[in-house]
Amino acid sequence: YSLFPVDGGGRTAPGTGDVRESVLSDWLLAVEADAGDWAEERLDLLQGVTQLIAVERDRRDAARTVRRRLAQEVLELVQTGAAPAEIAARLRVAAPVLLPGLGTAPHWQVVVARIDWDGGEADGGAVTRTLLEEILVDPAQAGSEHSDRIAVAHTGHEAIALVPLPAVSDEKDHSSGGVLADSLLEAVRDPLTAGLDGTGRLTLGVSAAVHSAEGLRGALEEARHARRVAAARQGRVCAAGHQELASHVLLLPFVPDDVRRAFTARLLDPLRDYDRRHRAELIPTLEAFLDCDGSWTRCASRLHLHVNTLRYRVGRIEQLTGRDLSRLEDKLDFFLALRMS
Numbered sequence: 001y002s003l004f005p006v007d008g009g010g011r012t013a014p015g016t017g018d019v020r021e022s023v024l025s026d027w028l029l030a031v032e033a034d035a036g037d038w039a040e041e042r043l044d045l046l047q048g049v050t051q052l053i054a055v056e057r058d059r060r061d062a063a064r065t066v067r068r069r070l071a072q073e074v075l076e077l078v079q080t081g082a083a084p085a086e087i088a089a090r091l092r093v094a095a096p097v098l099l100p101g102l103g104t105a106p107h108w109q110v111v112v113a114r115i116d117w118d119g120g121e122a123d124g125g126a127v128t129r130t131l132l133e134e135i136l137v138d139p140a141q142a143g144s145e146h147s148d149r150i151a152v153a154h155t156g157h158e159a160i161a162l163v164p165l166p167a168v169s170d171e172k173d174h175s176s177g178g179v180l181a182d183s184l185l186e187a188v189r190d191p192l193t194a195g196l197d198g199t200g201r202l203t204l205g206v207s208a209a210v211h212s213a214e215g216l217r218g219a220l221e222e223a224r225h226a227r228r229v230a231a232a233r234q235g236r237v238c239a240a241g242h243q244e245l246a247s248h249v250l251l252l253p254f255v256p257d258d259v260r261r262a263f264t265a266r267l268l269d270p271l272r273d274y275d276r277r278h279r280a281e282l283i284p285t286l287e288a289f290l291d292c293d294g295s296w297t298r299c300a301s302r303l304h305l306h307v308n309t310l311r312y313r314v315g316r317i318e319q320l321t322g323r324d325l326s327r328l329e330d331k332l333d334f335f336l337a338l339r340m341s
Contacts, residue, residue, distance in 0.1 A: 125154025218262030
């Protein structure tokens with residue numbers, strides 16, 4: 001293979017600036033041939049190709065600059081404790097312009113990433129931000145305007161991505177879909193590990209999906225805490241998701257209150273929403289079911305229901321939350337969520 005640098009406006013030329021940034025975020029054109037003995041005319045032709053690619057990258061970078069500004073504004077609002085209505089208004093105005101194809105009220109996931117270099121040094125977030133922008137491009141829509149619609153900011157040593165998701169049906173689990181930590185790095189783990197060159201670590205945390213601006217603060221803290229879980233693992237490139245913040249982890253004293261609130265909201269909000277619309281009393285049913293240690297007859301008797309009606313309600317709870325009330329782990333999650341709510 002022969003490699004040709006893709007240089008664009010505003011980027012560091014090869015051989016100058018931070019080598020780490022160059023290795024991790026620069027573009028190269030790879031040609032399956034040995035260009036050492038190519039004629040000058042052929043090399044000029046390849047130079048023209050790289051210039052065309054550079055123009056396309058500059059176009060993408062310009063669009064990303066606008067989205068970065070959006071993410072920075074939203075992040076500042078979230079971190080300074082702005083009212084949810086103010087955050088929602090900012091997202092509502094920007095979403096149809098900057099994030100086309102998802103309507104004005106998509107759901108959101110938060111991804112937090114950080115690069116730490118051996119010796120304790122961390123990058124300032126800009127390199128990690130560029131990496132997130134590349135990692136989170138949707139390969140299924142490559143080349144379309146919808147393939148690259150995330151907004152990434154950085155603060156301190158972290159890069160923080162707002163990932164828009166199609167609004168899910170109210171009948172579905174609010175935490176379903178979207179970016180999953182297990183698959184986030186599947187295709188790029190090896191090249192990223194090589195790019196870190198044995199001297200750095202990339203760690204990422206992924207929140208659950210939230211369906212309102214009110215949940216963004218909790219999602220941010222959840223993603224940050226998941227990243228800390230990933231950082232405790234072995235390996236140059238590690239990721240963790242919200243599903244790994246199990247209920248027993250939430251009992252630890254160092255877990256932020258916002259993470260606990262995000263956990264309870266993710267489990268109970270779908271049930272509360274359904275109860276408000278249908279007066280189905282799923283929350284009282286869940287409380288009674290756990291109180292009766294999962295006994296169908298005792299719970300049905302307490303609620304003055306037929307057992308079949310109780311089974312229908314429990315089935316609806318499981319459908320809305322994606323949990324199984326026959327599993328001890330899920331019972332424990334519901335028990336703690338109800339007590340912490």
